[in-house]
Amino acid sequence: MSELPTPDQLEVRLRRVGAERYHHLHPFHHLLHTGKLNKPQVQAWALNRYYYQSQIPRKDAAVLGQMDDAALRREWRERIIDHDGDAEGEGGILRWLKLATGLGLDADYVRSTKGILPGTRFAVDAYVNFCRSKPLLEAVASSLTEMFSPDIIGQRVAGMLQHYDFVSPEILAYFNKRPVQAKRDSDFALDYVKTHARTVADQQAVIAALEFKCGVLWSQLDALHFAYVEPGHVPPGAWKPEA
Numbered sequence: 001m002s003e004l005p006t007p008d009q010l011e012v013r014l015r016r017v018g019a020e021r022y023h024h025l026h027p028f029h030h031l032l033h034t035g036k037l038n039k040p041q042v043q044a045w046a047l048n049r050y051y052y053q054s055q056i057p058r059k060d061a062a063v064l065g066q067m068d069d070a071a072l073r074r075e076w077r078e079r080i081i082d083h084d085g086d087a088e089g090e091g092g093i094l095r096w097l098k099l100a101t102g103l104g105l106d107a108d109y110v111r112s113t114k115g116i117l118p119g120t121r122f123a124v125d126a127y128v129n130f131c132r133s134k135p136l137l138e139a140v141a142s143s144l145t146e147m148f149s150p151d152i153i154g155q156r157v158a159g160m161l162q163h164y165d166f167v168s169p170e171i172l173a174y175f176n177k178r179p180v181q182a183k184r185d186s187d188f189a190l191d192y193v194k195t196h197a198r199t200v201a202d203q204q205a206v207i208a209a210l211e212f213k214c215g216v217l218w219s220q221l222d223a224l225h226f227a228y229v230e231p232g233h234v235p236p237g238a239w240k241p242e243a
């Protein structure tokens with residue numbers, strides 16, 4: 001029998017997954033952050049990522065639905081409020097919509113999600129289904145990519161403001177709140193995972209959940225790259241830049 005790694009050793013393993021697989025390594029992000037994309041390509045990114053944002057509260061409601069403990073639910077429900085807001089006109093989904101419309105897209109079209117890539121839909125739906133069908137420990141672990149998001153968000157905001165004249169701080173306001181929210185959420189999820197992964201099998205499942213989630217993020221960028229960078233095959237029905 002192999003010996004159970006300590007919680008801190010598990011954390012080291014999880015951080016290594018991020019270093020090796022997180023979407024900061026994807027070429028599409030490199031192009032986005034260094035000013036190498038044109039406006040339609042940035043619009044395609046915003047349009048597609050709206051679907052990810054819009055489904056996060058459904059994912060979190062599925063996770064919450066697995067929680068027996070009221071204190072845990074109180075903690076987790078903050079995530080839903082962050083994205084949905086507490087009232088009309090608030091929340092992260094709306095802020096993302098403002099990012100998309102600030103780039104010139106039509107709000108109703110973005111909200112309809114009609115123009116997103118099949119690859120975006122499949123990846124995001126797979127994430128929601130993962131959190132519905134897997135045990136709570138794995139569902140919580142799959143959110144741990146947020147440990148790595150404050151760094152990439154900092155690079156993205158600085159890079160986009162520097163390189164694109166069609167981007168302003170107002171357009172990127174979505175990202176103002178995210179690093180603090182992501183740190184709060186991922187500190188909590190990491191602590192939960194380190195406390196509750198009590199067997200080697202649990203720890204392996206937790207690592208696999210984080211790898212899965214890195215794949216969810218990665219395949220969304222693969223789909224964008226294939227459709228809008230190279231070879232540039234836009235799937236039937238997906239958004240096409242105006243000629």
Ligand SMILES: O=C(O)c1cc(C(=O)O)c2c(n1)C(=O)C(=O)c1cc(C(=O)O)[nH]c1-2
Pocket residue numbers: 056092142143144145146147148149152153178217
């Ligand atoms: O900008 C990014 O690179 C990035 C990454 C991630 C992530 O790593 O999952 C999230 C977000 N942003 C984000 O804005 C967000 O609301 C979010 C929720 C979650 C999640 O898994 O529950 N990840 C992320």
